[in-house]
Amino acid sequence: MDVLSDVVAVTRTGRPRSAHVRWHAPWGQEFAPVPGAAGFQVVLQGSCWLTRPAEEPVRLGQGDVVFLAHGSGHTLADSPESLAAPAACDPDDHELYGAYTSARVDRSGDGGPVTVVLCGAYELDPARTHPLLLTLPDLIHLPADPDRHPELCSAMTLLAAELETPRLGADAAVPALLDTLLLYILRIWFREQRDREDVTGWAAALNDPPVTAALHAIHQDPAAPWTVAKLAAEAGLSRAPFARRFAALVGQPPLGYLTWWRMTTAARLLRTTDAPLRTIATQVGYTSEFAFANAFKRTHGNPPGRYRRGN
Template sequence: MDVVSDAIAAVRIGQPSSNRVRVNGSWCARFAPYDGAGFHVVLEGSCWLLPDGGGAPVSLGAGDAVLLPHGTGHVIADSPADAATVARAVPFELRPDGMLPGSAAAVSGRVEMLCGKYRLDRSRVHPLMLELPKVVHLPNRVGSYPELRAAITLLGGELSEQRPGACIAVPSLLDLLLVYMIRSWMAEGSGGAWSAVLGDPVAAAALRALHSDPAAPWTNDRLAAAAGVSRPTLARRFTALVGRPPMAYLTWWRLTYAATLLRDTPDPLAAIARRVGYGTPYAFSHAFSREFGTTPGRYRAGAAEAS
């Protein structure tokens, strides 16, 4: 696993969901704050996204994608923000068929979108995910984000008609869409500190080693050798970019990965302890309780109830 894949896998829970929406005329819909991430893709026409909390309205055109990684409440409307627009917003959930109210306007004013959301476990979020802004706007530009465009096309096709295997294809495409939106944001060069981390050959090499085999008996010397630098160079570069020393990051990641295994697998405690580099279940339980404030068993039970 690489860092971006692990960062997403650590928070993704349950199944994503989406709707294909067609509207026209004067309309607006409210999306309440959500303990997860939401997204919209404009397939036809144009509209506006009005984020809660005073954020600037975002103009969306055909082919644009927008991700709300922190579940920010917002309104999608045919026009920019004003008090009247926000006041007349209809809760999206009141339209289970995915259709929003619209006047009998000409078809030329029609807007078609994909709207969806992902469930996320925010108890242990990787700092890469925390860096995402509350609105990630990926405008449609010729030649940009080819993988994202391909995923959008495939997803739109699956949602437009019932096809054999759609129950597997749609969730898989939605997972791909999330990866491609985050990847595209990072490629824009506005990805914050973690774009710099993953672009640094020393820090990136060390992170690849730790994430590919977190159970290995890592030491600073062994990790420095894997990164091809001296121990002092590794410590200086890694700590400056990541924000914590290599072995502190390793401990944090081992326990974060263990929490994912407790949540997503039925594996016994001893097996999970071995997979994350602890010699005994007792040593693992002690470290986990110190980090999470609860035992692995109680954490697993709580995760099962939440799902």
């Protein structure tokens, strides 16, 4: 597994939600803040405005994608001056949030211009949120560009078709397409940071070949007996310069990140499998079940067995 694949596989929990919504002007809809979630809006037809408190309105055209990495509250409307319907108190009771797979919502208006939006949300596990996601800006806006983002456009088209006309297999296709859409959004955003002079943190780390090589080595084989020297060899650097470079970009030392990733992977295995503790310990690089249990308790506050029973 590479870093971005692991971020989606480990951090996301539950089933992603999505809806295909058709609005007729004049219209407006508030979306409440949802801590521990990430959401997106894709304009399939027409145009609209996205507004957020204390921020300038953003005009969205056909094919534009916005990703809200931290579940920020926002409003979509045909005009910044349009009145918006309030957000629901319980997102599960609201058709735009509770809808899934075959969700189609038609907001009849006064016969004005039509805007069609594909909206969706990913539920994240705060205890396992990857630091890569924590460093993303509140809003990522990817303007329509089929020539530069053909894969993203294809994923949007396929997802919209599955939601607009539900068919056999939609329950399997939609979650897979949502994960694909998320991966493409992240891939494009990190790639576009490459030429910026002020880029820092994970955006810089994933565009730095030596650090990326070490990260991929950790993610591909977290059970390997990694040392700073071995990871430096993967990066093609000597030990000390590598350790400084890794810590500066990732935000923690190489072995600190390795331990965090091993414990995050172990937590996922405890939650999603019935594998014995000794098997999980081996999978995350511990030859001793006792040593694994101690390391897990230091990270998660409970020993593995209690953590598993609690989840």
